[in-house]
Amino acid sequence: MSLSFPPNHKIAGTPVTALKEGLRSLTRTNDRGSFVGLRSKFETSAHGAHALRVAELLGLIDETGLDITPVGRAVMQSKSMKKTDLAKADAALMALLKHIDELNQDPDRLFTITQVYLYGSVMRRAAQVGDIDLEIKTDRGPRYARGTNFQLFLDACLACVRSFNPNYHDDGMTREIDKAAEYLIFGKRRSPLLKGAQIDSHQLELIGAPCQLIYSASNGIDLGAPILNAHPDYNPTEVTTHNTPQLTTMDTTIMAIPEPIDARFISKYRRDGRINEGDFGPYGSNPVARMLRQIERFWNSFTLFSGSEENGIPFGSSKSESKQLNPRHRIIMEADAFHGSLRTSMVVERQIDMVGNDAVVKLHIGQVRSKRRKTPEQTQAQSLLILASAIHSADRLHARRLLEAREGSGKIIPSITFENDFADQTPQAASVYTDIILSSISD
Secondary structure (H helix, E strand, O other): OOOEEOOOOEEOOEEHHHHHHHHHHHHHHOOHHHHHOOOOOOOOHHHHHHHHHHHHHOOOEOOOOOOEOHHHHHHHOOEEOOOEEHHHHHHHHHHHHHHHHHHHHOOOOOEEEEEEEEEHHHHHOOOEEOOOEEEEEEEEOHHHOEOEOHHHHHHHHHHHHHHHOOOOOOOOOOHHHHHHHHHHHHOOOOOHHHOOEEEOOOOHHHOOOOEEEEEEOOOEEOOOOOEEOOOOOOOOOOOOHHHOOOOOOOOOOOOOOOOOOOHHHHHOOOOOOEEOHHHOOOOOOOHHHHHHHHHOOOOOEEEEEOOOOOOOOOOOOOHHHHHOOEOOOEEEEEEEEOOOOEEEEEEEEEEEEEEOOEEEEEEEEEEEEEOOOOOHHHHHHHHHHHHHHHHHHHHHHHHHHHHHHOOOOOOEEEEEEEOOOOOOOHHHHHHHHHHHHHHHOOO
8 A cells, every 4th residue: 555646647847756766866865966966857957956845845855855754755655556436446346355255165275365454545435546455364275274284285386376377487485375375366467456455465554554354254245344543463663664654645735835946956965065067957958058158268167155065155255144145045156267366256146926826036136246357257257147047947947837736826927136237238148048048948
């Protein structure tokens, strides 16, 4: 029994499969940079940053941003399946129970099915269900009861398996017992609706979920049996790998008011704040790197300062100014060339305001400081403006997807302002850069 989503399901524009892979990457590396930079699932790091924020809003990641919550682990283990009408699931379940009852009437049977517990959406009588979650318990049949020759039982299981798989190889691991039980209960091909049925696995009884004893060898079929809070053998003090909450439903509605994305995605959360232009997207489809190469006249190194890095104080700033930095609202980016002989820093402020149903996504370029007043500073400032536009593009992508998730809510209104122009047509340039980036990344 596990959480399931329809095939190709998206949450706020992000495929569930991409969220799962991002969470797995975070689990392996303990690094948010690996999440946002997962190129196999996210077209650009802006898409990855949006997905990371969605995971935070859904409570899949804890407040540190590094550990997966129990709900997040349930999403990681979720399945993709097409939902089925309850009536169809009921028919498949009744057919299985009747077949099990017939098996138990055979005096020469290999197995006795002692109990069948029902879990999940079918037990809850949901209108649409994924698969049927069953815990099936068996014992040896009367001829092979405990105390008799075990080898006789093993040989009978092997003969059963070879009746439907003549080429089965006996490796001495007694796997034929499980294979024979599965074949006798489910037939040669198990119905897709019965993928959630488990035989003698004892997994479902360990999770403390509600269940219903719908069949027993002594009382037969009983679909009206009371629903128990947990399996009778459930032990809440027993810690196992199956203690992850087994969610069957999840509210994926995100009604949070959009706020700027964490700007550290642009540096892949590096502690030194280093920005690699190639991190924004894969080679050949990276508008940020493409524009930087067209503008730069010399090699620059770029650094992000958001108040959480271990990279000192940005050029031209004080300690008090550095303490006011915040990755979602106020940051400073710096360009450095010729080993520090040419440096330019740019203050970037961001905000998202809701006006009715519309989101006003604001980008404000504050003070631009340079180490020396010569022509090259314009090149560095324009390069920083491209990086600021990339962050603004991520803010607009994130806000738009959250609004779209609300079904028909308002539109995005961009707002780009400057404290003072460091070059002619600066506001228009920022708007053009943002439009190029947004037009280069698909939805």
